[in-house]
Amino acid sequence: MNLLPKHHDEFRKKEYWDNFFRERGDAAFEWYGAFKDLSLHCFRHIRPSDRILVIGCGNSDFSSNLYDSGYHNIVNIDFSEEVIKSMLEQNAASRPDMKWEVMDMTSLSYSDGSFDVVFDKGALDALMSTDSAAVGAQADSMFANISRVLRVGGRYMCVTLAEDYIISRLLASHTSSGFTCKLDIVTTGAPSPFKPLLVTCTKTSISEESDAKIELTFDIFGSPLSTPQTISLSEALEMVPQVQSFMQKRFDLSMVRPGERFEVVEIHSAVGHPTIPRFSIIVFDFAARAARSAAVFFVPSGRETEYQFSTPSGLADIAAQASCRRLIAVRCNKPHQFPPMAELQVELSPVALSLCPGDAGDLDGDDRIPYLAVGDESDWEAIETGELPLTGMYTVEELSSEECRRRLMFLENQQFVQTEVRLVQPRSTKNKSKGKSKGKKGSKVKTAATPGVETLLEFDYTFLDDHHRAMLVGFLLAGPELLTEAAAHRTPEMQEEVTTIPETLCAPLLRDASKVRGRCLVVGLGGGGLVMALQRYLPSMALDVVELVPGLEEVATKHFGFKKGPLCRVMVGDGLEVVESMAQYNARRTCDSPPPYSYDCIVLDVDSKDSSLGMSAPPKEFVTLEFLKVLRSLLSPSGVLSVNVVARSVARLDDLKEAVRKVFCQGGSPGCLYKIDPSEENVNITLHASNIPCPLPISAPSTSSSNKKGKKKNTPAETPEKAVSRQRTRNLESWLQAIGFSEDPLELENLIPKIENISN
Secondary structure, eight states, X not given: OOOSOSSGGGGGOHHHHHHHHHHHTTOOOOSSOOHHHHHHHHHHHOOTTSOEEEESOTTOSHHHHHHHTTOOOEEEEESOHHHHHHHHHHHTTTOTTOEEEEOOTTSOOSOTTOEEEEEEESHHHHHTSSOOXXXXXXXXXXXXXHHHHEEEEEEEEEEEOOOHHHHHHHHHHHHTTTEEEEEEEOOOSSOOSOOOEEEEEEEOSOOSOOOOEEEEEEOTTSOEEEEEEEEEHHHHHHHHHHHHHHHHHHHHHTSOOTTTOEEEEEEOOSSSOTTSOSEEEEEEEOOSSOSEEEEEEEOOTTOTTSHHHHSHHHHHHHHHHHTEEEEEEEEEOTTOOXXXXXXXXXXXXXXXXXXXXXXXXXXXXXXXXXXXXXXXXOOEEEEEEEEETTTEEEEEEEEOSSXXXXXXXXXXXXXXXXXXXXXXXXXXXXXXXXXXXXXXXXXXXXXXXXXXXXXXXXXXXXXXXXXXXHHHHGGXXXXXXXXXXXXXXXXXXXXXXXXXXXXXXXXXXXXXXXXXXXXXXXXXXXXXHHHHHHHHHSTTSEEEEEESXXXXXXXXXXXXXXXXXXXXXXXXXXXXXXXXXXXXXXXXXXSSSOOSOOEEEEEEOOOOSOGGGXXXXXXXXXXXXXXXXXXXXXXXXXXXXXXXXXXXXXXXXXXXXXXXXXHHTSSSSXXXXXXXXXXXXXXXXXXXXXXXXXXXXXXXXXXXXXXXXXXXEEOOOOOHHHHHHXXXXXXXXXXXXXXXXXXXXXXXXXXXXXXXXXXX
């Protein structure tokens, strides 16, 4: 028997409810909890002598149970004649003083001040099943009628799931008309991701809007407060959705799912730095059975992005040592200040308990949850902290060691290192005895190792972090011709680059085309490490770099040795909008010439602030089917799209791979999809989608060879995979020779065997 409506709007129709109660018969239907779930709240707010009006009563047993508890002055109304007739027949003999009447709650016929309590269990939610102006007007009429029939001091008690538009109208309407409001959470016996709220609105003698204050009896985790808290209307409307969201998360977290759950819960603080999470907590389910339900582990400060503390494999070792089914790994984020460990445990105890599995409810406080920590903190030291538009606060950190290593992090996304580089002294300062060098001027920076001393440092091309090395290797998938051309031709001059989007989009070919060998679009500058490497490894390739954050280029120049060569231009703007504009510009051209925006390589190196998605990079907007199609339209026939991916969720990673396959590997012109996992200790992987199925020629496998006497010697047949790998190695050698490298300083050759074809 299906009693659910086809559309939410049917909840508001009398015909639906008549049929609902007719089909259901005498069996009671309880919205938002049974009487036992609400009884304590009722006994606290309602006196036995109170005149009680229950609106939208339906066939719930609530009124009958309340009557049997000594509350006899009860009037029940509903606009369904079917249910009123049925309930009257059931209760007339055993509860003679209780009344049942057919009435619309938006048009009450009772006189002013007739009741001490108006009780509503789901009636408002049924009325406001859709968010529209007409429905809002009906709700306002209902509120006005309730206010009129309540005496001064009377209470409107509303049990609601508190959807945003419902709780907003409910609280705003009553606080603006002389009511005080109190919010309680209703704890129901049956497990559910939805926790109803009991909103108690008390009518005062003041009928005008005053300084609205709302009494709150629970914290952001839905746990009872020892002392109720008074907050403003705006604070309540901000907090209620957070609590509801956390309660849904808590319900989900009640189940242990080894091999599936590796997710981040962020806890914000209203003081200090509200936009930066105070705690970022990884909830990792390790085993179905273990000695402990859960353990809390404090991630060492400054080492949050290390493999051991940021990946399932790394945290599995810690969970095994703790003998727990669930590990709760806590990151204490900068720039928040934290108390000593004992006080920190007290602060975190309600959070830890709320994140434990459902069967851990028998824990006595949190003293049976072990708190673990290691003493080794990072040697990274902040040398500059600042603030940029859109991203907020950032920090530049330097590693305390003989070599100068720098990294850039945005504090609102601390699980993601934007850039890590190594800086060295220019050759002119290393060997002054050989005369003055004509090398480029380095950037003046102060190092942590020598405070107060200005040192000339420049970008070290022999160092690149693992995922940027993998992205550089991805250029091998574009074929050997592009690499040798872009590497061999050097051009020292070009016209002045354009750095604002409108001019760039109107004049895409400002560069001297005869001096350009290949074009690359990079979305996401960061600290400039990858772009610097591209300028060195592909000096004749034109680079268009799009960076969302104004001022980030200056940070990259000041602290990371970033410099723009003659074929590199940096545009400040939203990568999504810039790419869309380029595609539209191409579509509008009327001549038969090649599209002005055609790239041999497109690189996506952007992160997402939303840690709840299970993927820190790229943002979900960059990997929709529609946007991937736009990106492919900008690629040359042999072009390659390279994407930096940081995914904690296997499901999200699989979804991303499948989306790229649909765009590049299916249809009339199938391409090829590759994956490079550069290091077991690196959370990044890179995906490379080529416009052609096989960008490299595969040599025929050799099956025999001749010795000195001319006799044939049998040798093992070479597999196609090894042939492709061998050819890529040869292409890399030619590439390095073309740019003047006698060796492979970045050890790119080591990544060639890690190129995995995942097209199918």
